[in-house]
Amino acid sequence: MVRGDGRVHETALSTAIVEAIAAEKQVDPIRLDPPLHDVVDPDALDEMFSVPNSVPGYVAFEYDGYQVEAHSDGRVTLSPLTESSAATLTSDN
Numbered sequence: 001m002v003r004g005d006g007r008v009h010e011t012a013l014s015t016a017i018v019e020a021i022a023a024e025k026q027v028d029p030i031r032l033d034p035p036l037h038d039v040v041d042p043d044a045l046d047e048m049f050s051v052p053n054s055v056p057g058y059v060a061f062e063y064d065g066y067q068v069e070a071h072s073d074g075r076v077t078l079s080p081l082t083e084s085s086a087a088t089l090t091s092d093n
Contacts, residue, residue, distance in 0.1 A: 013049055013070055014042035020076050021064055032064055039063045045070060 011019075018036050022029040036042055040061050048059065049072045058071040062081060069077040 012042070012046045013074065013076070014040075014045050016074070016076050017045075017063070017068055017070060020078055021066055021068075024066070024078060025064070034064070036063065048072075049074070 014036060018029045018032060022032060025032070040059075040063070045059065049070070056072050058069045060067065060069045062068070065081050067079040067081060069075075069079075071077070
C-alpha cells in the first residue's frame with residue numbers, strides 16, 4: 001500500500017489505524033475494545049484505498065474514543081472525542 005510519504009508500506013490501513021490508536025492509548029493493539037471489526041469492515045477499508053493513485057478521499061468513523069479519518073494517501077488522523085460530542089451523538093440516536 002502506498003502511504004503519504006510516497007513509499008510502499010506492507011501495513012494495511014486497518015492495521016495502521018489499530019496501531020495508531022493503541023499508541024495513543026499506550027496499550028497493546030489486541031487490548032483495544034471493541035475490536036476494529038466490530039465498528040468497520042477492515043477488509044473493505046483496506047480494499048477501498050489499496051490501489052496507488054486511487055481517487056482522493058477519506059473515510060471517517062468513531063472508534064474507541066476517537067474520530068478516525070483514513071485518507072486515500074494512507075494518512076490516519078485521530079481526534080479524541082470529547083464528552084460533549086459523545087453526549088450529542090448519544091442524544092441524537
